[in-house]
Amino acid sequence: MALFTDLKISRNLEKALADLGFENTTPIQEQAFPMVMSGSDVVGIAQTGTGKTFAYLLPILNSLPFAKEIHPRVVILVPTRELVVQVVEETEKLAKYAAIRVLGVYGGTSMLRQKEALAQGTDVLVATPARLYDLILTKAVQLKSVKKLVIDEVDVMLDLGFRFQLVNIFELLPQKRQNIMFSATMTDDIEAFITDFFVGVQKISIAVSGTPLENITQYAYAAPNFYTKVNLLVNVLQDEETYHKVLVFVSSKRSADLLFKELAEFFSEEICIIHSNKTQNYRLRSIKQFDEGKNRILVTTDVMARGLDLQEISHVINFDTPAYPENYMHRIGRTGRAEKEGTSILIYTPNEEEYKKSIETLMSQKIKELQLPTEVEVATKLTFDEQPKHKERENPLNINEEERGASFHEKADKNKKQNQGGSYKRIIQKKYSKPKTRGDKNFGKRKNK
Incomplete structure (x- = not known):
């Protein structure tokens, strides 16, 4: 150096x-x-x-x-x-x-x-x-x-x-x-x-983007859904001394707003948020208050936090597991700066497990798995994206007679099309006894003269 x-x-x-x-x-x-x-x-x-x-x-x-x-x-x-x-x-x-x-x-x-x-x-x-x-x-x-x-x-x-x-x-x-x-x-x-x-x-x-920083301790929790993740965050963030400056990453603006709303009920004076739908003054004020320690929790998306020089971050929490493993490296690089110790926490659902495996493949190491604390309630409430969607019954081309509903009706005979095959000339020949062609328009006139 x-x-x-x-x-x-x-x-x-x-x-x-x-x-x-x-x-x-x-x-x-x-x-x-x-x-x-x-x-x-x-x-x-x-x-x-x-x-x-x-x-x-x-x-x-x-x-x-x-x-x-x-x-x-x-x-x-x-x-x-x-x-x-x-x-x-x-x-x-x-x-x-x-x-x-x-x-x-x-x-x-x-x-x-x-x-x-x-x-x-x-x-x-x-x-x-x-x-x-x-x-x-x-x-x-x-x-x-x-x-x-x-x-x-x-x-x-x-x-x-x-x-x-x-x-x-x-x-x-x-x-x-x-x-x-x-x-x-x-x-x-x-x-x-x-x-x-x-x-x-x-x-x-x-340092290639998959190289984990040695002074960052990494943990992972498996959670079944969004609101269980929220319950876990509420549980761990109550330890103000350990979690004294926390950067929480989410994958979208909608998730950021929803998480902020849930956490604000418990940490209203300690939490702030930035994403591209917030006004410029709001975003700059949030960053300043977090950097100065007036707020200890900042919820953000990847793009908004990219490149920002935020100091003394004790924990980076990946509330959503990034689809691109390189983004995980960008996120955790916010803590453990200037040769100081830092901690990263990854919370993933079953749908995000493949993303977690991709991250571990990129780093060539496993993230230490922790069990959910017994006091963390497993939520039954689901977000709109997590709720099962009603799917209409498929309607294949060949439907068995017994599968047809009561409203099914056969077509009238006059509406049924018949494929008789053959060509246009065959139909014309049947009508006129010989094919009608586009010949010399004056042929008949010259013949009658």
Whole structure:
């Protein structure tokens, strides 16, 4: 593990890092710094919580000279509004002693104010793809001065369907630029994306996505249904000393709202929630209150929590088992940071057991199974998705006579179709004694003359 001072960074960055209390680099930061500084196109693969943001910010800010240009020289694209806010804050911390201007733009807020801010000039522009493209179309921002493009959380970008906006933005960027991409996984979609748009990309991979973090203790509980999971959570979360900062992952916004409603009856002042249907101010306030310890339980979906720098999390609870095992690794990487101990709990139903097995296959290890505490009630109440659905009796083509209902009637003889076979000519021949053909229309007239 190297020191930041070993990277030959500027004095301004050294002072900023000292103020933050950072001395040692993470592996991704150590390996990315010289590669990004060389000007090569780079894709970095590293798990959540390994310092990816500083891995690209440090070399970019280290080589960014002072300028008075209006238009941005560095564009950083991220998938969510929360990540825009976070990356802007991290950039401002590192640029504390440098004359570098940074601005964040995202949807859900006034575009007019963002246009006014852009008119003042910026060096580093952090944006969501959709809002950046809207601002480009209104000519509020030009990309002609961009020297470096960063795409953070590439896998989430593609999962959320941002490929269209990314391609359109690529067409407006200068051909001569450095491309820097970071992701928690290297999927086939990312490989295809890189092959389609970039040439000679250098790859850095730190810990494959299936490698479990050694300082995270993992447990699993089997539960028959949603409300039994709720009863288990209510039981364990009453231990405030042990579960002092808990991140609860669910697979959908609907599940998040339903779980929040159930838990709020017991932990009303201690719980908060974020997902994409919540307003921007609500989401930012929830994240801030959780990060500051005002709320000890945060319910969230994968996309909303992706990339967020949440500190001191004691437990990650997988209320829903993710269908993609890589997402499990992203989730549990929220705890056990900075060489501290962390705990992950996975709660799965019989329908989710295959997902659990896929996770264990990816990690090449079993998750320790615990029995439900005897005081946890096994619920009989089911969610709408869990309730058995009424299925209509199949209606095959050949139905036995005894299976026909009382309302069944035979067709009238005149409505029965008969397949007589043969051709159109045969029917015409029967009617006219010889085939009627489309010959010379004047044949009969010439014959009568």
